[in-house]
Amino acid sequence: MGHGSSGLRRIVREVAKFGAVGGAGLLVNLVVFNLVRHVTELPVVRASVIATVVAIVFNYIGFRYFTYRDRDKSGRTKELTLFLLFSVVGLVIENGILYAATYGFGWDSPLQSNIFKFVGIGIATLFRFWSYRSWVFKTLPAREAVASAESFLEEAEQAAVKKPSRPKQRVL
Numbered sequence: 001m002g003h004g005s006s007g008l009r010r011i012v013r014e015v016a017k018f019g020a021v022g023g024a025g026l027l028v029n030l031v032v033f034n035l036v037r038h039v040t041e042l043p044v045v046r047a048s049v050i051a052t053v054v055a056i057v058f059n060y061i062g063f064r065y066f067t068y069r070d071r072d073k074s075g076r077t078k079e080l081t082l083f084l085l086f087s088v089v090g091l092v093i094e095n096g097i098l099y100a101a102t103y104g105f106g107w108d109s110p111l112q113s114n115i116f117k118f119v120g121i122g123i124a125t126l127f128r129f130w131s132y133r134s135w136v137f138k139t140l141p142a143r144e145a146v147a148s149a150e151s152f153l154e155e156a157e158q159a160a161v162k163k164p165s166r167p168k169q170r171v172l
Contacts, residue, residue, distance in 0.1 A: 008060040014067065018129055020061035026121060030056035033117060037110070044113050045099050052094055056087045068137035079136055093127060094120035 033051035036042060042050070060083055073079075097120035101107045109117065 090124035
């Protein structure tokens with residue numbers, strides 16, 4: 001396989017880890033949302049914001065210690081600040097869709113609220129994936145260089161194994 005395929009494997013692995021944490025965060029978000037809605041008298045969007053904040057905390061822990069554990073850890077304050085900034089943008093996207101459905105169109109049954117909460121989470125997740133990997137959990141340049149060099153050496157080694165050697169001619 002070529003050099004590009006190792007990069008593709010890395011991104012697929014990253015998306016899978018992001019999805020695992022995000023899927024668990026989705027469950028946390030929806031469970032807290034429905035619990036707050038049924039236990040309190042809070043309006044739907046306020047209940048959703050509370051659930052989103054709980055999921056943001058859950059997701060940060062999952063992303064930092066599972067998905068992006070191999071990423072640069074030197075600037076934790078900056079990382080957390082950027083994470084919270086992009087998470088708030090995601091919160092606005094997610095809850096803006098729910099707000100528009102609830103107050104703009106009057107779709108506020110429990111089923112409709114969950115559907116639009118889910119749609120909002122999906123759209124916000126695309127934004128979060130891009131922003132977290134681009135700005136928050138940056139790769140270490142040296143690690144990328146080592147990974148690139150290792151894949152180059154693996155390819156060279158595989159090519160050498162595949163290449164038949166010519167028999168040596170005896171010189172008399």
